[in-house]
Amino acid sequence: MTYQEKLTAIRSQMRGEGVSAYIIPSSDPHISEYLPDRYKCIYFTSGFTGSAGTLVITDDFAGLWTDARYFVQAGEQLAGSGFELVKLKVQHAPEYIQWLAERLAPGAKVAFDARLISVGLAQLLEQQLVPQGIELVSDRDYLEPIWLNRPYLPDAPAYLLGEEITGEAFENKLGRLRAALATSKADYHLISSLDDMAWLFNMRGSDVKCNPVVLSFALISQDAAILFIDTLKFSEADQDKLRNAGVELQAYDLVERALASLPAGSSILIDPKRNCFALYKELPTSVSVLQDTNPTTSFKAIKNAVEVENTRITMVKDGVALTRFFKWLEESVGKETITEMSVADKVLEFRAAQEGFVGESFDTIAGYKAHGALPHYKATPESDAALKADGLFLLDSGGQYQTGTTDITRVVSLGNLTEEEKTDYTLVLKGMIEGASARFPKGTRGYQIDAITRKPLWDHARNYGHGTGHGVGFFLNVHEGPHVFNATPTPIDIELGMITSVEPGIYRPEQYGIRIENLVLTVPDETNAFGEFYTFEQLTIALIDTSPVKKQLLEAHQVKWLNDYNQLVADRVGPHLNEEERAWLQAKAKAI
Numbered sequence: 234m235t236y237q238e239k240l241t242a243i244r245s246q247m248r249g250e251g252v253s254a255y256i257i258p259s260s261d262p263h264i265s266e267y268l269p270d271r272y273k274c275i276y277f278t279s280g281f282t283g284s285a286g287t288l289v290i291t292d293d294f295a296g297l298w299t300d301a302r303y304f305v306q307a308g309e310q311l312a313g314s315g316f317e318l319v320k321l322k323v324q325h326a327p328e329y330i331q332w333l334a335e336r337l338a339p340g341a342k343v344a345f346d347a348r349l350i351s352v353g354l355a356q357l358l359e360q361q362l363v364p365q366g367i368e369l370v371s372d373r374d375y376l377e378p379i380w381l382n383r384p385y386l387p388d389a390p391a392y393l394l395g396e397e398i399t400g401e402a403f404e405n406k407l408g409r410l411r412a413a414l415a416t417s418k419a420d421y422h423l424i425s426s427l428d429d430m431a432w433l434f435n436m437r438g439s440d441v442k443c444n445p446v447v448l449s450f451a452l453i454s455q456d457a458a459i460l461f462i463d464t465l466k467f468s469e470a471d472q473d474k475l476r477n478a479g480v481e482l483q484a485y486d487l488v489e490r491a492l493a494s495l496p497a498g499s500s501i502l503i504d505p506k507r508n509c510f511a512l513y514k515e516l517p518t519s520v521s522v523l524q525d526t527n528p529t530t531s532f533k534a535i536k537n538a539v540e541v542e543n544t545r546i547t548m549v550k551d552g553v554a555l556t557r558f559f560k561w562l563e564e565s566v567g568k569e570t571i572t573e574m575s576v577a578d579k580v581l582e583f584r585a586a587q588e589g590f591v592g593e594s595f596d597t598i599a600g601y602k603a604h605g606a607l608p609h610y611k612a613t614p615e616s617d618a619a620l621k622a623d624g625l626f627l628l629d630s631g632g633q634y635q636t637g638t639t640d641i642t643r644v645v646s647l648g649n650l651t652e653e654e655k656t657d658y659t660l661v662l663k664g665m666i667e668g669a670s671a672r673f674p675k676g677t678r679g680y681q682i683d684a685i686t687r688k689p690l691w692d693h694a695r696n697y698g699h700g701t702g703h704g705v706g707f708f709l710n711v712h713e714g715p716h717v718f719n720a721t722p723t724p725i726d727i728e729l730g731m732i733t734s735v736e737p738g739i740y741r742p743e744q745y746g747i748r749i750e751n752l753v754l755t756v757p758d759e760t761n762a763f764g765e766f767y768t769f770e771q772l773t774i775a776l777i778d779t780s781p782v783k784k785q786l787l788e789a790h791q792v793k794w795l796n797d798y799n800q801l802v803a804d805r806v807g808p809h810l811n812e813e814e815r816a817w818l819q820a821k822a823k824a825i
Contacts, residue, residue: 234379236280236314240295242379243278247290253341254333255375257288260349262509263425266712267444267595270384274349274376279316281307283609288316289329291336300324301698302608305742324700324719327354330361339366344373352513352524353505371510386485391438391447391466393474398635398708400539403435404478406532411455413528419502421495423488424451424527426507428710432533434475437708438466443595444710445633450488450512457481461488489515496520504530530715533706535730540637540707541754544732544772547589547637548752552774552806554583554632559645559776560817566647567622573599573612576620576628584632594631594638594711601626605644605746608699608738622648625658625745625781631711640711642736642750645778656693657739658747658781663689664737665749666791668701668718672758675765677727679718686718686737695739697748702734705752731755732772749777771798774805776818779825796824 234242247255261272266284275281275288279297283306286299296319299307307318321328333343343362347355350371358369377383396402410433414422424430427446431437438447449462459481464472472482483491492512495501497519504527516522536544558580565571577597584590600610601618605627612618620626626647631640644658668686683701690696700719703712716725718733727733736750753769760766776799784792799822807815 234381236278236316239278239379240290240315243290243375244292246375246378247344248292250344250370250373251342252344252370252373253291253337254343255290255373256329256343256345256350257290257376258345258349258354259284259286260351260509262348262511263427263448263450264351264507264509265427265441265444266710267441269387269441269448271386272349277376277380279311279314281310281316282611283307285325287327287329289333296329298327298329305607306610323721324698327357330358334361334365334367337362337365337367340368341366342368342370344370344375346374347371347511347514348374348509350510351506352503352508352510355510355513356505371514386448387440388463388466389439390468391436391440391462391471392468393471394435394437394635394708396435397539398543399435400537400543401435403433406433406435406529407453407458407478409532410453410528414453414455414502417502417523417525418500419523420454420499421501422451422453422528423492423501423503423508423512424453424529425509425512426504426527426530428706428713429507429527429529429533431709432706433529434460434480439592443593443633445591445708446710448485450485452488452491459483459491461485461491488512492516526715533709534704534713534716535728536707536732536754537730541730543636544638544707544754547632547634547639548772548774549805549809550587550589550634551584551632551639551641552776552802553809554580554587555641555643555775556802556806556810556818557814558583559643560814562620562626562645566620571620572617573601573604573620574614574617577612577630580628580630587632587634589635591633591635591708594633594640598627598629598642600628600746602745603743605748606740606742606744607746608740608748620647624649625654625747627746627748629748629750633708635708638706638708638711639773640705640734640750640752641773641775642748643775643778644747644749644781646781650781654745654747655781655783656786657695657741657745659783659786660690660693660695661737661739661747661749662777662782662795663787663791665735665751666794668735668737669751669753669769669771670794672766672768673727674763675726675767677767678725679716679723679727679733680720682718682727682735683720686735690737690739697738697740699738701737705732705734707732727755727767729755729757729767735769771801774802776802776821778821779823782825784825792825800824 492515629642702718706713738748751773758768803822
């Protein structure tokens, strides 16, 4: 079926049930960012491949609401699909709800699949639409009847990690979680989010591309822990280890029955952002519901000493792979055929040679010239551009290793840069340096780091449409909460042990894009009469290209930071290279 035929088929079902609007989010029953193939509903329906967006279908309009990262990409991918791009004003905001409220008459029906809508989002829909006389129908899947050969749920193996990797036994993590439940006076706790599940049980797998997670749910109380999972995923030894620690294994699809049978008068803690509305609806009305962030989300964000040290080791491995890649690129561009897709394969080849490498942490973004202006670009056979010895090349890539997760963006000059390109590159570098080297008092929040990072760009009337940074997991999801560096007033302090990206950018559509990204660890800096101050340790260990830098735009401390950082890269990575590679890196790391 074409996308327009699918749209017609969905509308036919809507008309048959008197539904005025149908909502399709980018989600799954775990409210994940990255999805198993079975739940790539937006891609199936419209052809849009981005990781964030919502489709809304009415009888006379079909739109994709998405943010600035995807404006150009969505415009291209939606062409001829019957869907139009609706540009979000605020990243991740459900602005389509107000749009529906303004356009639908009292008595209209809005339908969605409750398995794909978070509790919080369902409550927003209720708050904003029901008072307008609009009815919500929450159990409709209009895709299943038209999705021929819809993928099954993955059945990849799962495994448990040892404490030499994680730094903490899962029995201890369960103890910490139960203490938090006691404090909040919750008898039970439902966990659906896959990264929380993986962290809590020291469990990893490959059910979602690039994310080492396992499809599962957990229901935790003071005296029981039930893990709902396809038990065949585990070896007998891992099953025994879990059971011996008091973890009961039940089938993945039994979670609804367990929730429906909770005892009257009990209480349950759920995270409204990380649990689907379908599970929430299973709870008996006699059970009181406490809504708050999963305690494991905060636990997971603060890395322990073993995780930090393993991450440092991992970053050097990643730096070795990237050094070899950029050396190869410099020596090969213009002499052999190199395209964006072959570059992604080459980066993967160099990473795969490193000990403990498991896979990519996200699909590589390899953007040459104009494609670099698409923040989440992924080359396709149709768009695959050939690199030449000219212009800017942007590479945003990362690896999953058994000892950590990496995410790094570098931009390199392939030759013949304009003055504007050099200026923009230098301003982005200034922003990255300021954000990544900030000193700040305890209690500082992400929006303050965001502003510090943006100021060098604002000083020259430049800006970017995405956040400055996101939390990063430990051999887990490359995007991890609860902390974030962006303009929204997220009430989460930046705490010691958190790993976060710092990645400002400048994008000139149809010309080029520049983004420079390091991962940083929050560490103590100084305590004095004014309180405790923190700063960041640079975790990412990979060369920053100095050839596009306009030194006169940098302040003295920024020049020193850049020179010191590149020398640090040479010192850390050099011992793992051969003589020729070491000489190349040392030359590139030469102070400006």
